Amino acid sequence: VNEAMTEFVLDIVAGRERASILDHLQQCRACAATATAGAREADLLLLAAPRTALPPGAEALIVAGALRPGADVLPPPASARPRLVATHRVLTIAAAVVVIAAAVLTGINGSGTRATKATARNTAKLDQPPRSLQGTRTANVEDGYGRRLGTAVLTTGAGASLLLSFSPVRARGPYQVALIEPESVAVVIGEAEETAGVCLFTARLTIDPSQVLAVRLTGAAGAAAAVGRFGS
Amino acid sequence: VSRVEPVEEQALGGASDVTLLACAAAGDNAAMGQLIRRHGTGVFGLAQAITGDRLLAEDAVQETFLRVWRFADGFDARKGHVRTWVLAIARNVSVDIARVRGRHPILDLAEIEAMLGPDAAPGPEGRVIAEVSRNEVRSALDRIPEPQRRALILARWMGWTAAEIAESEGVPVGTAKSRLRLGLAALRVELQSRELT
Numbered sequence: 001v002n003e004a005m006t007e008f009v010l011d012i013v014a015g016r017e018r019a020s021i022l023d024h025l026q027q028c029r030a031c032a033a034t035a036t037a038g039a040r041e042a043d044l045l046l047l048a049a050p051r052t053a054l055p056p057g058a059e060a061l062i063v064a065g066a067l068r069p070g071a072d073v074l075p076p077p078a079s080a081r082p083r084l085v086a087t088h089r090v091l092t093i094a095a096a097v098v099v100i101a102a103a104v105l106t107g108i109n110g111s112g113t114r115a116t117k118a119t120a121r122n123t124a125k126l127d128q129p130p131r132s133l134q135g136t137r138t139a140n141v142e143d144g145y146g147r148r149l150g151t152a153v154l155t156t157g158a159g160a161s162l163l164l165s166f167s168p169v170r171a172r173g174p175y176q177v178a179l180i181e182p183e184s185v186a187v188v189i190g191e192a193e194e195t196a197g198v199c200l201f202t203a204r205l206t207i208d209p210s211q212v213l214a215v216r217l218t219g220a221a222g223a224a225a226a227v228g229r230f231g232s
Numbered sequence: 233v234s235r236v237e238p239v240e241e242q243a244l245g246g247a248s249d250v251t252l253l254a255c256a257a258a259g260d261n262a263a264m265g266q267l268i269r270r271h272g273t274g275v276f277g278l279a280q281a282i283t284g285d286r287l288l289a290e291d292a293v294q295e296t297f298l299r300v301w302r303f304a305d306g307f308d309a310r311k312g313h314v315r316t317w318v319l320a321i322a323r324n325v326s327v328d329i330a331r332v333r334g335r336h337p338i339l340d341l342a343e344i345e346a347m348l349g350p351d352a353a354p355g356p357e358g359r360v361i362a363e364v365s366r367n368e369v370r371s372a373l374d375r376i377p378e379p380q381r382r383a384l385i386l387a388r389w390m391g392w393t394a395a396e397i398a399e400s401e402g403v404p405v406g407t408a409k410s411r412l413r414l415g416l417a418a419l420r421v422e423l424q425s426r427e428l429t
Contacts, residue, residue: 006413007394010387011320040312041420041429045388046319047366048373050277054293059268062297063261143303227302 001031009038019167019197139215139228141166150199152215152228160209164192164201166217168225175225176218177201181211192217249314250307257304268297271315275322282326282390283333292329296322327391365428372422380415387412 001024007013008021025032141150141164150166164177174191181187192201205212212230219225247255247263249270255263272293279292299321307317373381379401386392386400398408423429 003409006416007387007409010384010412010416011324012387012391012393036311037429038416038420040316041423042388042416043312043316043320044365044369044423044428045373045384045419046278046316046323047274048369049274049319049389050281051273052277052280052289054268054272054276055290058290058293059265059272062268062294063265225306 005031005035005038009035009042011042137230139230141215141217141226141228143226149226152230154209154212154230156209160205162189162203162205162215164199164215166199166226167197168194168199175199177203178216178218179207179212180214180216182213186216250309253304253307253314256301264297264301267300271318274315274319278319278322278389279326282323283330288329288333289326292322292326295325299325323389323391368426368428372419372426372428375422376415376418380411380418383408383411384415384419
């Protein structure tokens with residue numbers, strides 16, 4: 001961990017190496033403090049970057065773009081209300097299998113970057129999903145730094161359901177799972193618990209799945225931990 | 233759906249970043265606009281440095297602030313400043329975009345030094361404190377040996393791994409790792425001497 005700490009705080013470590021460092025940091029307060037301080041110093045390097053004036057009107061365009069219906073998901077208002085109760089954690093293994101299958105079939109086999117490099121074969125599969133997965137919408141689950149943590153799958157046919165699989169960067173679960181509808185309305189549908197670094201969750205929906213824009217995961221501290229935005 | 237009433241425009245200019253972020257998280261468009269005004273030039277400059285393309289940088293700016301808005305309620309002020317949080321998001325978004333569109337051409341020393349030169353858009357006079365910190369970070373960087381400074385910039389700005397830096401510099405991976413480690417240690421000393429950490 002000591003050897004990799006510099007690269008870790010510079011945020012250039014990925015995959016298994018990053019996971020093992022994070023595991024260690026959860027158990028070692030001294031290293032966690034070192035990492036936090038180091039990351040703060042490394043982040044200061046970003047201040048030295050050049051500055052360039054934004055194009056005229058950029059601020060208004062960004063705000064307007066964010067407010068376009070379906071364009072993005074704003075944090076929910078305080079009045080977010082629970083509306084759905086049916087959760088089925090006993091099907092987590094089956095859910096994981098479906099999630100993985102859906103991810104493979106839709107070409108999501110790693111980061112968003114890799115997804116854009118889908119092969120022609122994968123693209124063909126995406127154009128014609130098997131009947132069993134027709135009506136499925138998928139989303140990359142990402143944290144606030146844009147790191148891909150997992151996948152969410154929304155089945156929109158009969159018996160609509162949400163299948164969710166993600167690995168939090170740091171365990172702060174259980175995670176409240178909420179679906180985001182237009183106008184930033186949040187519908188809490190249950191809690192995802194972590195087992196061995198992985199959160200698996202499935203729920204049958206009683207709301208119109210076509211209205212679901214995103215799924216949001218909120219950690220025990222009450223802060224948004226990750227969001228997955230569904231494509232149309 | 234309830235929304236927080238927008239803070240008066242006049243008050244927004246003097247509000248702290250943390251306050252603006254909290255207002256934005258509650259759905260205040262004006263607060264978000266103020267955040268974009270305050271940090272847009274830094275985000276755009278960083279994005280342009282990483283992507284090497286103005287249009288790609290504009291995409292990165294848009295995506296960065298959407299993510300800032302989306303995760304505003306998750307910001308933890310104990311872990312750092314809003315400014316560096318926003319820039320860290322911009323860095324990750326820009327690196328991702330740059331990798332999708334093909335690696336940014338290998339930078340030469342002159343190009344990096346030029347990036348550390350005068351700004352295309354100096355900050356407003358009202359942000360003296362921010363500018364001092366920024367200039368001091370640059371001053372701290374100037375005191376770090378050039379190969380280490382270059383390695384740090386390639387890693388923290390561009391997202392290059394030690395292996396990629398080694399390949400670009402024509403040195404063994406172990407040397408690249410050493411430059412990163414020694415460079416960060418030297419930066420720490422310089423920052424501490426300026427009471428920036």
